[in-house]
Amino acid sequence: MNYNFNEIEAKWQKYWAENQTFKASNSSDKPKYYVLDMFPYPSGAGLHVGHPLGYIASDIYARYKRHKGFNVLHPQGYDSFGLPAEQYAIQTGQHPAITTKDNIARYREQLDKIGFSFDWSREVRTSNPEYYKWTQWIFIQLFESWYDLEADKSRPVSELQEIFAAEGNTRIKAACDDDVEDFSADAWNKFSSEEKQRILLKYRLTYLAETEVNWCPQLGTVLANDEIVNGVSERGGYPVTRKKMTQWSMRISAFAERLLKGLENIDWTESLKESQRNWIGKSVGAHVDFKIQGTDHKVGVFTTRPDTIFGVTFMTLAPEHELVNEITTDAQKEEVAAYVEATAKRSERERMADVKTISGAFTGAYAEHPFTKEPVPIWIGDYVLAGYGTGAVMAVPCGDQRDYDFAKHFKIPIKDIFENADISEEAHSGKEGTVIANSDFLNGLEYKEALQKAILKLEEIGAGYGKTNYRLRDAVFSRQRYWGEPFPVYYVDGLPQMIDLEHLPLHLPEVEKYLPTETGEPPLGNATDWAWDTVANKVVSNDKIDDETVFPLELNTMPGWAGSSWYLFRYMDAGNDDVFASEAALDYWENVDLYIGGSEHATGHLLYSRFWTKFLKDRGHLKVEEPFKKLINQGMILGTSAFVYRLEGENKFVSKNLIDGKSVQPIHAPVAFVNSSDELDVEAFKNWRPEFKDAEFITEESGAYIVGREVEKMSKSKYNVVNPDDICEDFGADTLRMYEMFLGPIDQAKPWNTAGITGVHSFLKKLWKLYIKNDQFEVSEEKASAESLKTLHKTIKKVTEDIENFSFNTSVSTFMICVNELNAQKCNSREVLEPLAVLIAPYAPHIAEELWSKLGHSESISTASYPEFEEKFLVESTKNYPISFNGKMRFTMELPMDMSKDEIEKTVMADERTQKQLDGRTPKKVIVVPGKIVNIVG
Numbered sequence: 001m002n003y004n005f006n007e008i009e010a011k012w013q014k015y016w017a018e019n020q021t022f023k024a025s026n027s028s029d030k031p032k033y034y035v036l037d038m039f040p041y042p043s044g045a046g047l048h049v050g051h052p053l054g055y056i057a058s059d060i061y062a063r064y065k066r067h068k069g070f071n072v073l074h075p076q077g078y079d080s081f082g083l084p085a086e087q088y089a090i091q092t093g094q095h096p097a098i099t100t101k102d103n104i105a106r107y108r109e110q111l112d113k114i115g116f117s118f119d120w121s122r123e124v125r126t127s128n129p130e131y132y133k134w135t136q137w138i139f140i141q142l143f144e145s146w147y148d149l150e151a152d153k154s155r156p157v158s159e160l161q162e163i164f165a166a167e168g169n170t171r172i173k174a175a176c177d178d179d180v181e182d183f184s185a186d187a188w189n190k191f192s193s194e195e196k197q198r199i200l201l202k203y204r205l206t207y208l209a210e211t212e213v214n215w216c217p218q219l220g221t222v223l224a225n226d227e228i229v230n231g232v233s234e235r236g237g238y239p240v241t242r243k244k245m246t247q248w249s250m251r252i253s254a255f256a257e258r259l260l261k262g263l264e265n266i267d268w269t270e271s272l273k274e275s276q277r278n279w280i281g282k283s284v285g286a287h288v289d290f291k292i293q294g295t296d297h298k299v300g301v302f303t304t305r306p307d308t309i310f311g312v313t314f315m316t317l318a319p320e321h322e323l324v325n326e327i328t329t330d331a332q333k334e335e336v337a338a339y340v341e342a343t344a345k346r347s348e349r350e351r352m353a354d355v356k357t358i359s360g361a362f363t364g365a366y367a368e369h370p371f372t373k374e375p376v377p378i379w380i381g382d383y384v385l386a387g388y389g390t391g392a393v394m395a396v397p398c399g400d401q402r403d404y405d406f407a408k409h410f411k412i413p414i415k416d417i418f419e420n421a422d423i424s425e426e427a428h429s430g431k432e433g434t435v436i437a438n439s440d441f442l443n444g445l446e447y448k449e450a451l452q453k454a455i456l457k458l459e460e461i462g463a464g465y466g467k468t469n470y471r472l473r474d475a476v477f478s479r480q481r482y483w484g485e486p487f488p489v490y491y492v493d494g495l496p497q498m499i500d501l502e503h504l505p506l507h508l509p510e511v512e513k514y515l516p517t518e519t520g521e522p523p524l525g526n527a528t529d530w531a532w533d534t535v536a537n538k539v540v541s542n543d544k545i546d547d548e549t550v551f552p553l554e555l556n557t558m559p560g561w562a563g564s565s566w567y568l569f570r571y572m573d574a575g576n577d578d579v580f581a582s583e584a585a586l587d588y589w590e591n592v593d594l595y596i597g598g599s600e601h602a603t604g605h606l607l608y609s610r611f612w613t614k615f616l617k618d619r620g621h622l623k624v625e626e627p628f629k630k631l632i633n634q635g636m637i638l639g640t641s642a643f644v645y646r647l648e649g650e651n652k653f654v655s656k657n658l659i660d661g662k663s664v665q666p667i668h669a670p671v672a673f674v675n676s677s678d679e680l681d682v683e684a685f686k687n688w689r690p691e692f693k694d695a696e697f698i699t700e701e702s703g704a705y706i707v708g709r710e711v712e713k714m715s716k717s718k719y720n721v722v723n724p725d726d727i728c729e730d731f732g733a734d735t736l737r738m739y740e741m742f743l744g745p746i747d748q749a750k751p752w753n754t755a756g757i758t759g760v761h762s763f764l765k766k767l768w769k770l771y772i773k774n775d776q777f778e779v780s781e782e783k784a785s786a787e788s789l790k791t792l793h794k795t796i797k798k799v800t801e802d803i804e805n806f807s808f809n810t811s812v813s814t815f816m817i818c819v820n821e822l823n824a825q826k827c828n829s830r831e832v833l834e835p836l837a838v839l840i841a842p843y844a845p846h847i848a849e850e851l852w853s854k855l856g857h858s859e860s861i862s863t864a865s866y867p868e869f870e871e872k873f874l875v876e877s878t879k880n881y882p883i884s885f886n887g888k889m890r891f892t893m894e895l896p897m898d899m900s901k902d903e904i905e906k907t908v909m910a911d912e913r914t915q916k917q918l919d920g921r922t923p924k925k926v927i928v929v930p931g932k933i934v935n936i937v938g
């Protein structure tokens with residue numbers, strides 16, 4: 001009876017599926033526990049061994065929690081809208097729905113082989129209409145809401161309309177567009193319905209606005225900030241430029257403070273919280289208005305240092321600032337226009353990153369200092385960003401380095417307002433204890449005091465007020481793509497109208513081509529049936545558009561983050577057609593207790609889902625404020641690439657150790673062609689590609705061709721991908737699971753090395769042999785030895801602590817030690833082997849199930865309780881006593897712990913070594929401290 005892992009694993013996978021072993025119930029007397037993985041995008045390449053790392057960790061935890069008596073929800077699904085399927089469709093004409101379905105089938109097959117304890121009855125796919133119906137519904141809820149800053153929550157737009165009708169908009173504090181104008185109740189009531197709609201759009205939590213977006217011409221779409229890395233698109237690495245477009249946006253900025261505060265109450269890593277904090281970017285300071293001389297205009301600035309107000313020597317506006325055209329004098333027009341044009345070519349990131357190039361232009365206009373009334377020249381410069389604060393700064397060269405460099409460059413005189421600071425070389429950044437000078441009423445104050453006082457004075461004269469700014473921008477929500485959720489929106493006179501819930505989902509239409517139209521419309525512009533009939537309440541042919549009862553539908557689709565912002569709630573009640581999840585299910589499961597996924601989602605997905613959760617809570621659809629209580633980022637598993645070396649310009653390959661200064665071109669060779677001694681299967685390599693068929697190989701003396709090795713990201717293009725299917729086939733899923741954990745701490749990056757897997761595999765064989773002797777399953781009913789019980793309980797203690805601390809790699813080594821010890825002890829007792837099977841079940845569930853059933857159980861091992869650790873088995877039963885003579889230790893004696901004082905004395909005295917030490921003398925006194933020492937005096 002060998003350890004036939006292929007057979008065992010197939011058997012138990014079938015059993016789990018047939019018996020729905022891991023189906024979670026939405027009501028139970030047990031406490032609940034929700035373990036979630038970041039769901040995968042099903043790509044055409046399938047899974048490699050790096051993908052399941054996090055899934056294995058979460059599966060171990062889910063299985064552990066079941067043993068610990070929890071009702072565990074551990075679902076899985078697919079984030080199935082997205083770019084790759086669409087790009088494949090563009091190239092091949094294959095409908096993305098088909099590609100997606102095929103890819104999902106492949107993923108499912110691969111996942112099943114690894115033995116995950118997912119509750120597949122709750123599977124979600126974001127591209128399924130039954131799912132995106134609710135994504136569309138959430139969009140509508142956002143459209144129907146506004147943010148009340150006083151109550152600090154989202155409220156229905158119907159209530160906003162009531163407020164407007166009763167008192168206008170002057171008293172209300174709402175998160176809204178910057179350009180809303182004041183109106184009275186009377187004025188509101190007289191506005192046409194169209195005017196009202198336009199105003200309301202400025203308050204809605206999702207709104208249409210002309211925004212400057214990151215436009216990627218090659219991808220033909222707008223990208224979010226987190227989809228751009230180093231100035232190019234994250235996908236494909238294409239250039240990104242700025243462009244003005246009318247887009248749907250999400251008013252996430254209204255939630256900035258809550259998103260920040262909420263971090264204090266969740267168990268995420270400090271580094272993850274820090275990246276969200278930086279992304280939200282809270283700055284406390286003041287808004288200051290400067291009048292522009294000779295006009296009615298004023299320029300508002302945001303400053304974190306109102307204490308430096310008397311150090312202002314000029315102002316700088318972003319080149320895109322709306323006042324630039326108006327205030328520029330005729331004499332400066334040409335220069336300013338040329339500068340604005342030149343700078344438009346630079347991306348915001350480029351502008352932020354570049355601190356060396358100093359450029360700008362003088363507008364010819366002057367502002368008036370709010371206190372001194374002195375003229376302040378107004379410049380434009382691209383170090384000031386249009387999208388931050390007000391897009392204008394009060395420039396204080398003595399306090400701000402960029403202002404300092406700008407002043408030096410353009411020879412603008414610098415005012416110094418800091419006592420005892422040397423500003424001849426650089427600006428003086430505000431440090432504790434800095435004292436302000438040359439500043440009228442601020443003179444002699446420490447800068448933080450001065451800061452408060454300056455704000456008070458500004459408020460007094462009506463030139464400013466205390467203000468908190470956030471770097472977090474509203475999120476652009478429109479994408480010019482096909483394979484995404486359609487907006488449930490049609491347009492009447494250019495104004496957006498929502499489709500009622502009862503008519504959702506609005507299905508994605510069929511199109512001939514997945515590319516933008518010739519007129520530059522998004523791909524949905526190719527659909528011939530994409531108009532909304534408001535009488536029949538259905539989609540009809542575009543020919544029927546009459547702008548009376550039939551209207552055009554929105555052509556954009558939603559971004560990738562729409563579906564993933566709320567999927568955790570859908571799993572709670574996945575099949576529900578009436579609501580996104582029932583109240584009972586939401587009340588029961590609340591939110592995710594443990595979330596595991598990649599760190600690349602720190603500021604995208606994880607911020608958006610927190611935002612939607614807060615919003616849905618405000619509107620009464622959820623009771624929780626945060627989606628994910630605890631979060632762990634798994635580190636990446638890296639590939640170990642193999643390289644062959646082609647002599648420059650020849651079809652000859654030289655073995656690694658013979659390169660010796662020759663000019664060679666390294667080429668990736670598939671890792672499957674290389675053995676554990678780094679020797680290349682030359683024939684396989686030659687047959688791999690026609691161009692290598694006749695290549696010549698210069699080998700080592702041994703005749704082997706040795707490849708070079710390098711650790712890199714695991715990727716198809718590097719031919720270093722290891723497929724988990726192959727590992728399962730050759731070693732079994734249990735070995736794969738344990739090996740992935742064994743590679744190192746879950747949160748760290750680590751290279752994969754297939755050669756190392758045999759150690760873990762032989763460990764499982766040894767485990768098997770503890771139960772199977774001479775080809776027979778054989779477990780004794782006799783009591784286990786104290787030693788074996790000690791080994792068991794030591795293991796229970798360590799493994800439990802490790803799992804609780806998510807230290808899975810150390811558990812694996814503990815198991816190895818345990819099995820070695822039990823082997824040495826020839827332990828064969830049920831008393832030890834039964835709990836051991838349960839202990840290892842979360843890690844290696846198939847072998848554990850098999851052993852469990854052989855131990856005579858008819859139910860799945862997942863129903864077994866976790867072994868209880870008992871301290872008493874670890875307590876030492878003997879003590880190694882130091883035996884001293886007149887205080888000097890001479891030898892030691894191993895005696896039972898429960899021996900009485902008298903017995904100890906007798907035994908020690910009777911010992912030969914004692915007699916030898918005494919050499920015939922009779923001791924005066926024998927001092928015995930049980931459990932500690934024996935001292936013989938005299």
Ligand code: ANZ
Pocket residue numbers: 282283302303304305308383384385386387388389390391392393394395396398399400469
């Ligand atoms: C005067 C001043 C004096 C400033 C001083 C700093 C030091 P945070 O919020 O921490 O990033 N600023 C404001 N809006 C800007 C924009 N759109 N583009 C570039 N810079 C901008 O920093 C806010 C500070 O950055 C503000 O405070 C402003 O310069 C500048 F000794 O105002 B300060």
